[in-house]
Amino acid sequence: MNARRPLCGLQVPRTVQGVTNKFVALNKRDDVFLALGxxxxxxxxxxxxxxxxxxRNCCLGIVHRQIECVKVDADDRFVxxxxxxxxxxxxxLDVNQAGDVTPRFIDSIGRFLKTEKQQKNESSWFGHGVxxxxxxxxxxxxxxxxxxxxxxxxxxxxxxxxKDPIRSRHGVTRSSPRSRTVLDPIRKAQLSGEITTIYPALHQKSVYVGTSVSSIHRFDSDNWARYELIFTTNHGSVFGVNFPQDFSGVFATAGxxxxxxxxxxxxxxxxxxxxxxxxxTVVDFMRDGHSIISAWSDGKIRAFSPESGRLLYEINDAHPKAVTAMATTGDCTxxxxxxxxxxxxxxxVSPSGHKMLNSMHDHKGLVSCIRMNHDSSKCVSSSEDGTCVIWDLE
Known part of the structure; x- marks a missing residue:
């Protein structure tokens, strides 16, 4: 590493090359590692x-899998x-007297289905991959x-x-008992998104779990019904952000x-x-702070309570296509x-319902932004057609 030069290299023949996408090292040996694909x-x-x-290659026979994750046990015996x-x-991983490591395929392991109903209606494989x-x-x-x-x-x-049926050379079918490894679920929890990382800190009696939606959860190792979200952030594009009127303690994002x-x-x-x-596409607060107003790609306007998250009202077909811009007036009406x-x-809009007051068709392209003046008597809208239009709301 200090000289920044390779020690050695080897070109794998094309007949056994494959596509490698995972590497893992052994725990007790520094001279051996595995490449999986x-x-x-x-x-x-x-x-x-x-x-x-x-x-050395591992003979997998007819088993072809897309590998998502890999772990080696503490004794470097199994992968x-x-x-x-x-x-x-x-x-x-078989190790001979000379210390050479040879991989040997054992089995594909799934969930243990205890009841006949589970065996009939459920798959032993884990949903959407491990x-x-x-x-x-x-x-x-x-x-x-x-x-x-x-x-x-x-x-x-x-x-x-x-018990697997075995057919002999004479055509007689018999059953030969054998043992197979299965995974018996002890605990289970459901989170949002794909699970990307699991790290049990058993000395803290905690299990930390990371997901593809940029969240980290902490479980109580004794009771998985008790878990908390300890970190999260936006995991995709943020299309809008806004503060409430005259309050900087919170803000909302749209995605x-x-x-x-x-x-x-x-x-x-x-x-x-x-x-x-x-x-x-757009998020805003009513000036009185009693509702969060949001615009959506299905052409609807949805208003939520900022305290409970309850849906207050919904304007269906606010636009025939996506709602791309939005602004609220100072009187919250x-x-x-x-x-x-x-x-x-x-x-x-009012607690009793909502209705459309007017519809203007001056723009020829997508409406990109709408802004109110100080007393909500006028607003200005911009469009992808290159125009800005000032509207009198009185």
Whole structure:
């Protein structure tokens, strides 16, 4: 590393090259590491006395998996890798007297289905693939698993008898009992997004879980029903941001599937309002602070309570296409919106209902922004057609 030069290298033949996307080192040896990819597991060994690399491939037969995560147990005896198919593949590392490591495929492991109903209606594979693994060093029969559909499992490895029919040379079918490793779920929790990282801090009696939606959760290791969100942030594009009138303690952001209310003091998420498969394009507060007004890609306006997150009212078909711009008046009785089709509309809102007051068609392109003057008597709208129009709201 100090000289910044490679020690050695080796070109793998094209016939066994494969596509490598994961690397993992052993725990007790510095000269051996594994390279894993789609349909290939290869053990690499650095032979310092010869200054060269050597490799051995694991014969997987007809097993072809897309590898998502990989872990080696504390004794460097087994390798477990999670796959997009939803199973966990177990590979044994055989070490001979000379210290050479040879990988050997053992089995593909799934969930243990206890009842006949589960065996009939459920799959033993984990939903949306296994995306995170953790093997505790002090509990060799325990494993933590994260899946693509947001489930976190604590499982126990166990052996169960399996009877497979075997046909002899004489055509006689008999059953030969054998044992197979399965994963018996002990605990399970459901989170949002794909599970990306699991780290049990058992000395703290906590399990930390990271997700693809930029959130970190902490579980009580004794009771998974008790967990808390300790960190989160926006995980995609932010399409809008706004502060309430004359108050800088909180602000709201708009993005894919959500409106989120944040503390401006410590950056903590205070409220999350979700609408599945929709994009919130604009977010604003009514001047009295009693509602959060949001514009969405499905052409609707939705108003939520900033305290409970309850939906207060919804303006269906506010625009025939997406709502792309919005502003509210100072008396909290009107909302001015702009749409993807180029129209600007004025809405009257009240606890008893809402109705459209006017619809203007001067713009020829998407309405990109709407702003009010100080007394809400006029507003100005801009458009992608290059025009700005001032509207009299009196």
């Amino acid at each position: 789609n349909g290939i597991i290869r053990v690499w060994e650095f032979r310092a006395e010869e200054n060269r690399l050597a490799y 477990y890798y999670g796959t997009r198919s939803g199973d966990i593949t177990q590979v044994e 995306t995170a693994l953790f093997l505790p060093t002090d509990q060799k029969d325990t494993m933590f698993i994260g899946t693509g559909n947001g489930c976190v499992y604590e499982v126990r490895k166990m052996m169960v008898p399996v 894919q599937d959500y409106v989120r209310l944040w503390s401006a003091v410590d950056g903590r998420e205070m409220l999350r309002l979700q609408v599945a498969n929709m994009v919130c 009107r909302i001015v919106t702009g749409g993807k089709e180029g129209q600007v509309r004025v809405w009257i």
